[in-house]
Amino acid sequence: MKKLRNEEKVVKQKKKFSIYEIFNLKNLIIFLISLFVGLVISVVYGIIRAFEFIYVVDGFFLGSCVVIFVGLFDLILNQGTFDVVAVGFSNLYAVTKKNGTKKYDGIYEYAETKRAKRQESRFRFLAIVGAGIVLLIVTFILYLIFNASVQVK
Numbered sequence: 001m002k003k004l005r006n007e008e009k010v011v012k013q014k015k016k017f018s019i020y021e022i023f024n025l026k027n028l029i030i031f032l033i034s035l036f037v038g039l040v041i042s043v044v045y046g047i048i049r050a051f052e053f054i055y056v057v058d059g060f061f062l063g064s065c066v067v068i069f070v071g072l073f074d075l076i077l078n079q080g081t082f083d084v085v086a087v088g089f090s091n092l093y094a095v096t097k098k099n100g101t102k103k104y105d106g107i108y109e110y111a112e113t114k115r116a117k118r119q120e121s122r123f124r125f126l127a128i129v130g131a132g133i134v135l136l137i138v139t140f141i142l143y144l145i146f147n148a149s150v151q152v153k
Contacts, residue, residue, distance in 0.1 A: 021122070021123050027123065030128060031130060034070070034131035035067075037063070038132065042060045042063040043059065044059070045063070057143050057146055063135055064136040071128030072129065078125065080118070084107060087110045
């Protein structure tokens, strides 16, 4: 009974939230990389379309959508949605390389080994989605500028 209570305390301690889990150097770097990737997508799309202003706006929209999609996909992955597939491929690779022994006995063992890493990076998606939202705001501003310039002519 005492052991069960100690485990409950450990579980309660894991749920503690700190603002530093969201605003830290690692997430700042991920935010900047996400912004850079979105800008690269925008510039490449603009180069392909000969840098007309409307295509630059389209490029920013495309870049923001890609970054937001990646951020939401990171959220889905961090929840363990594809653990069954990961265990299957991991065991398949281990069986072919390591004398026929499986790496994991099941999904529960795999989830337990990944728990600490997932707990550490549970707010990483906010940095990526935040960068996508910044790019989306830039897209909206550029669209308003384009719309105003078209109506003036």
